[in-house]
Amino acid sequence: MAEKLLMKGNEVIAEAALRAGCRHYFGYPITPQTEIAHYMAKVMPKVNGTFLQAESEVAAINMVYGAAAAGARVMTSSSSPGVSLKQEGISYIAGAELPAVLVNIVRCGPGLGGIQAAQCDYFQACKGGGHGDYKNIVLAPSSVQELYELTVEAFNLADKYRMLVIILGDGMLGQMMEAVEFKDKEEIYQDDKKWACTGTKMQRESNDITSIYIQPEVLEGLNNKLQAKYRQIEQNEVLVETYNCEDADIIVTAYGTVARIIKNVIKMADKEGIKVGLIRPITLYPFPTAAFEKYAETPKAFLSVELSAGQMVEDVRLAINGKCPVHFYGRTGGVIPSQLEVLNEIKKILNK
Template sequence: MAKVLMKGNEAVGAAAIKAGCKYFFGYPITPQSELPEYMSLELPKVGGVFLQAESELAAINMVYGAAGTGARVMTGSSSPGISLKQEGITYCAGAELPCVIVNMMRGGPGLGSIQPSQSDYFQATRGGGNGDYRTIVYAPSSIQETVDYVMEAFDKADLYRTPVLILADGMIGQMMEAVEFKEPKKIDLPEKDWSTTGTKGKRTHNIVNSLYLDSELLEKHNLKLEEKYKLIEEKEVIYESFGLEDADVVCVAYGTTSRIVKNAIKLSEEKGIKVGLIRPITLWPYPYEIFKKINPNAKGVLTVEMSTGQMIDDVKIAVEGKFPVYFNGRTGGMIPTPASILTDIEKIAGGIK
């Protein structure tokens, strides 16, 4: 299949449509505005519906309604817009409604900037809204990966009846790369016998709800959700890793930052420093187990992010105190450089950081 050159936001929309998305409810915000623009043009061509809501709050509640019918539905936004959607996302998680949510992160807090950032890690991996819930979180590092995981996200949302989050950043949304639209994977998915499609006189009516006034019923529901999340943790961890067994230093990075880190690793190798990489592709569930393969004689682990260090907690949990954990990061839309990462790698390898 031929590759096509596309901007990231538009590629997300094309992948969603190919995966069977029929409804998109959103609101424009930089740097993801090309996504709703694309969907407004292309969804009607396949019998779908695009609707620009009056706000992000309205958009996510429209997602709730469409997902309740069993339809494949998506919304997208950027950091402050995703913050506004958090109430609706926790409602979708509580009601077990499958949907896909795209966050092209920008600098914060507050309105921040329109430049790329990774400062929504806490929000994405720790829930973001109220209550005991989680969402699968994919963190692609290229437009091709973004396309692939958008398609996969719809299947996983249906398989587990859960919201799935694509956590990218403004760089992925705005840059252009050649992408290939592969045929979606064929997996066995459960019937949506829970959906509200009208009884047609053939069954009792379904109720889509996240409200449980009886404490015992709510606890039972939460424990059911917890069992689902444990299953996801067992089956859905995805990561890239290399060079761990003999590494002097191991870098941990995700998304577009990992591409910068790979350049720094090449520079390190030219200087005779062995550097491994762990790149989480699912930020939740997090790939804790792969950290056990790090060379026990490694000098340290360097976490690199476009934030003030939000992934460090997960890295510290993963290394279990066996290695010192260091940090290299920029925030507010600034981007780490290979040279600055190389400097830290040299210091760690030399035992002076």
């Protein structure tokens, strides 16, 4: 029977990775995600795995490159400024088409900022972050249960498409404790990884893994291949929750823990005769454009609520394509909007 435990979000990520077959973890401590590394340091030796605290974030992401190139299921984790330092390696991983998982438990910025929860890394995660025309799949859980489920899915997607998958959480989600129901057995995507550098044993041609291509036509060929893969992902891997959107007066869009706040706002608004809908992107890339297109002309307005100065709202506006007004409400610096704040913003928009 399924196992149900009370666990902290960060520890659930680590446990889920282990259940998904991850046996290699390289990282560097930074608040508020350090419990992931703590858990891995404790458990990896028990499962004949590798835990290594690298000398820096730059070293950690390059260790991920090496392990992924050898065909291993591998993960790293960090928080905002730490992920910034990993960007060159992330771009190399994209260029070399290597499967790996990166967890970003976002803290507020810019700069060193603070250790409180934020969503200010949306651009960094969804728009590439490093150099070159590349994408990463970006998953945005909103509960500790989803942290478990989407971490397992992250490893499967990474292997399926040979690319980096980012789990984008925040300080609240990483630190909160909730009941989690684990499966008895995970569904693991099977890939023979014949492309990996595992040693030929004089029985096959050698595999080359690189992201440098000096000939323009060859590099363009790689870019065309990557872009075709991204279009395939956009067709097949979109995850989104739509709630209460039919005949809504206003549709709010939010992801992660902010979406949980909005569900309570919906209840408060209903008592005042205001029908509020919610579109919650679960994949931030691929962005659920079709869900917004479906309801683009339903409400009087859309409202994007974020723990940022306004980032996802740009993709919302592109998806709506001028068919409906799109408003933004955000808090920064680790300040969390209250339900009443958001409700008052909804009333202000509807009364214009």
